[in-house]
Amino acid sequence: KKDFEIAVLSRGYGRKTASYIEVKPTANYTEVGDEPLQIKCKFPSVKVSVENNRVKGILNILYDYPKIDLIVLDDAYQHRAIKPGLNILLTKYNSPFYKDFIFPVGYLRESAKGSKRADIIIITKCPEKITKSQMQIVEKAISTNAKIYFTKTKYGAITPLFNSSRISLDSSYTILLITGIASTEGITSKLKNEKLNFKHLNYRDHYPFSNKDADKISEIFDTFATGNKIILTTEKDAMRLKGLKKFNSLPVYYIPIKIEFISEKETFDQKLINYAANN
Known part of the structure; x- marks a missing residue:
């Protein structure tokens, strides 16, 4: 974050507006959505915007901030109009995608085979004292070439x-x-x-x-x-x-919450830095 200009683009779920809006810390959630507002309040230096049309949103960001190095798309794993350079898939430890089913039977938006597109998979909300053997079970079940990281939620x-x-x-x-x-x-x-x-x-x-x-x-x-x-x-x-x-x-x-890597945080950070520096 200190070395790169970063922007986040979200649709702003639940907002009552439809057009492109750059999120300010003083915004009302009805204008921009609660999650984009949370991101902006937590990371004030990051440019956060909402736009229903992601292509238009990216163009707006680049027009306003041509020196942006990295744009993070929120909840865009199934978005076909944009081909991301780095796909990151998040899945909860207690309800991983490989145990789920496509909606309406389950919560998946596509087959679990879609996970093969991921460059990185992050297992979220892991137990506080997760063991190496528990992590190995998950890694074996996912069976992917993507790098897998394990994280837990910490409360402030x-x-x-x-x-x-x-x-x-x-x-x-x-x-x-x-x-x-x-x-x-x-x-x-x-x-x-x-x-x-x-x-x-x-x-x-x-x-x-x-x-x-x-x-x-x-x-x-x-x-x-x-x-x-x-x-x-x-x-x-x-x-x-x-x-x-x-x-x-x-x-x-x-x-307040923060996400803590159980291990290999430096490896994850370096992977993102390398991507941003070379693209």
Whole structure:
């Protein structure tokens, strides 16, 4: 990131706009989508844009920023109009593509044989203490010429969404957990493992929280006994909650995440650097 000018292009799932937009940290998720906004807030120096037509999106990026070295396409593995120079396929450890089926029976958009197009395969959300033999089982099942990397999700210190003071959670806190993501297993497991007391309100992925939802959440939060209590959410959900004024006066926090390579991070970085430098 320090050596190259990088841009990210996404369709901006769930946004109410359709045209090309460059994402700013101050944008509303309804304009650009929650995930592109999350990327921009996390990596401010990276150019992030949304456009339904990826070809037009790339042309717009190159017109605005002709010195861009690398464009990362989000969720474009099946996009046929653009031939990428480097294909990276992500698959979850607990639900890998080779155990899945094509929609509507499963979640795949194409046959698992499509994985052969990948130059790199990243196994995400691996167990904290995954063993070498467990990794070898996955590598054998995939049976590919692509380089395979294993990663895990790491949670950072809880962060105030607005102006609340920083805190360290312990058993004295009562937590109202708000989520609207595809899988809540990671964050709920973390809270359970830390023996924290929480009530969970779970919404569908990309759920567009409204003022009515904010009122309901506030009412439930008010039923909690006085004392140490907070509203907690994910980093992605925070992008959708921060636009609701109702939450400004409430102690709302989110847990930032980062992806950590279990091994060979330097090899992965160097592969991307070599690609960017030679193309």
